[in-house]
Amino acid sequence: MIRLEKSLYTLLFLCFFSQLTQAQETITPKLIWAVNKVDLGTILEEQGPQVAEFEFTHTQDSLFYIETVVTDCGCTTVEYTKDTLVVGETGILKVSFDPSSGAGFFSRMIVVKGNLQDVQDTLYIEGNAIPRASDPVGTYRTRKGDLGFRLEKINVGEVFTNVPKLKQVEVFNFGKTPFYKDSLTYVGPEYIQVKQLTDSIMPNDRGLLQVAYNGAMKNDLGYFEDQVSLTWQDSTGFIALSVLADIFEYYAPFSKDDLKQVPQLVIDPKEIDLKTIKNSAIQEKEVLLTNKGREPLEIKKIQGNCTCLKLEIPKTTLDPGESIYLKVTFDPKGRQGIDQRNIYIFSNDPLNPVQLFLLKSRVE
Structure with a gap:
């Protein structure tokens, strides 16, 4: 009986091994x-x-x-x-x-x-x-010359420095003259380019413009609003446009082995509540910035969402383990009620290249 079991086991093993070998030898066409x-x-x-x-x-x-x-x-x-x-x-x-x-x-x-x-x-x-707009006047409410836009400003959203961001914008021609693609002239910063995608924008019809925003060429980080102008050869006057963008540094993926070697920015605290304050009392606070990584940390930019903020640091490069204080000065003059100030810190920390610090208060 034992010999029979061994024989069956050997036979099953040989069958399994044969199938496994065949499977390993099979090349899947792709x-x-x-x-x-x-x-x-x-x-x-x-x-x-x-x-x-x-x-x-x-x-x-x-x-x-x-x-x-x-x-x-x-x-x-x-x-x-x-x-x-x-x-x-x-x-x-x-x-x-x-x-x-x-x-x-x-x-x-x-x-x-x-x-x-x-x-x-x-x-x-x-x-x-x-789809086609059943009510062009109500849909394209922002008029710039003969062209109608859905919104007052063109927001291209997040722009990373590794590749230009493209934003397509529909427009409606309320005038009597066509807008031809080859007669468009753009005036504005070189890191923004605007072109017409459709060959023509006929009267009482729609067309497409494309905005290309090059974050690397901009050579800055954070939120920006730029002004550009367009004109067509057969039309009169310039069409002024506002282009909004949030620019972020691009960092390529890296392995787990490099995780502990890269710079690491730690903010302490990440939020300060000033409680109730008078709008005549200027507030000063300090926030500790520490590099807990093993490579130098570069503070590339600190940006607040209000001119009421003054942001100061003694240096922009932190060695591994080094700490500095960010001095935050807030002038609440002219403000009232619940107030929140956002402070964005841009660094070469590849895991968290942009970090947010909040300053809250209730202004009387």
Whole structure:
């Protein structure tokens, strides 16, 4: 009986080992996609279907062809290379999106299945679809010359120093003269560029402008409001625009082994409540800034959200283990009621490059 059990065990082990060896020897065919997600940006309904193109390369020895492509929405249609590919050959898959299918942000999934085992890849398209405005006057309330904007200012949001931030803005032409793309002239700082995306903006129709904000070229950190001007050759006068941005330093990901080596800014305390104060009494407080990392810490900028704040530090570079005091002076003159001041500290701490300190009070 014992001998029989040993024989069965040996047989099962050999079968398992044989299957494991075969599995290890099997090479799973794969496609290499140039990109697996395409951002179509802002799409106006009247622009019609927009096309995202995906290119792939077949890398295995076996012959390959696409069997089926499935999408998660009837708003998309797909065309793709139907040829059989050998190793090294490339193919194209085009996804057309109809912006009239819905309004707002969209993210659509496309599943590609090939004839070879385990070839089932997922692609994505995304963007922002904007339907036609039934009431242009009420929708584009901010008038700048003949152009109507939804908002008074253009907010590009967070801008990191590693790549320019793009913001697309829709405009409506209330005038009688078309705005042509090739006649646009931009005047403003070089770190901001504005161009017209649509070839023309006809009277009583919409178009798209694109604002590109280069944080590295700006060479500063924090919140900013810049003024730019646009003019078209056949139109009269300049159109002045305000561009808002929050600029942050970009830090590349790093390994856990480097976690204890990088600079580390610690703020103590991170909040001070002044309680009830008189609006005639200037307040002075100190906040301790410490570098608990193992590399020098650089305080790149300290920015408050009010001219009522004066912020002073004795130095901007802290050695490992070193501490300094940030002197905060708050003048509550002209203020009343519950008040909160935000103080942002920018440093080369890659885990927390921007930290917030709060100064609260109730002003009488």
